[in-house]
Amino acid sequence: MNMDEAIQKAFPLLAVPVSGAIPPAQNNGMRYLVANTGLWREINLPWIRICHPMAEALCPLPYGPLEDAVEFRCGAIPQSVIREFVRDAKAAMPLETAGVFLWNEQTGQWRYQSRYARSASGAHIDYDEVSPRDGEHIVVDVHSHGRHAAFFSHEDDKDDAGAMKVCLVLGNLDKDRPTSEMRLCMAGQVVRPAYLNGQGELGVCA
Numbered sequence: 001m002n003m004d005e006a007i008q009k010a011f012p013l014l015a016v017p018v019s020g021a022i023p024p025a026q027n028n029g030m031r032y033l034v035a036n037t038g039l040w041r042e043i044n045l046p047w048i049r050i051c052h053p054m055a056e057a058l059c060p061l062p063y064g065p066l067e068d069a070v071e072f073r074c075g076a077i078p079q080s081v082i083r084e085f086v087r088d089a090k091a092a093m094p095l096e097t098a099g100v101f102l103w104n105e106q107t108g109q110w111r112y113q114s115r116y117a118r119s120a121s122g123a124h125i126d127y128d129e130v131s132p133r134d135g136e137h138i139v140v141d142v143h144s145h146g147r148h149a150a151f152f153s154h155e156d157d158k159d160d161a162g163a164m165k166v167c168l169v170l171g172n173l174d175k176d177r178p179t180s181e182m183r184l185c186m187a188g189q190v191v192r193p194a195y196l197n198g199q200g201e202l203g204v205c206a
Helices: 003-010 079-092 154-159
Strands: 013-015 029-035 038-045 048-056 069-072 098-104 110-114 117-120 125-127 136-144 164-171 179-186 190-196 202-204
Touching: 048 179, 069 202, 079 098, 079 110, 079 136, 079 164, 164 190
Parallel strands: 013 029, 136 164
Antiparallel strands: 029 038, 038 048, 048 069, 098 110, 098 136, 117 125, 164 179, 179 190, 190 202
């Protein structure tokens, strides 16, 4: 198999039909789609399917249409899992802390796992990454900002550049109402701002 064949196998390129639907992806991974509006990217993982535009065409192309789609397949995050992180974040204050929300595709269960901090301050944390168990996926990357407001720093942007996950930062933990920011990152692109609703369901902003 030459390099071109390997790339096409790893990242298929399909033209969107004018009539009918595109065939569903057979495997987890990424493929590119050429629609009437330009180049799109579809990512299929056990916990999410997303289809979003990558490059707009300079003029209409002779292919079918596509629409933005984000489908979370992992169900709601239990409040107990979220509370574990909030507890750790408040306990670590004024230092930063970090962890992950993991979802098991075999059991449908969620769990929180803190990251071991090699060093931490009120503005930075250096940690060891979590190793998921069999069937688990890191869905939400979480860290805190202690007494500082929640925001995504340039360091966060570098850390998230190649990731496929939801990122959550919690700040102002010394206040009655902490601040938070969330975003969906997919392989080199911040796709959308994200949120958790009252039932613990993940979503993205329009």
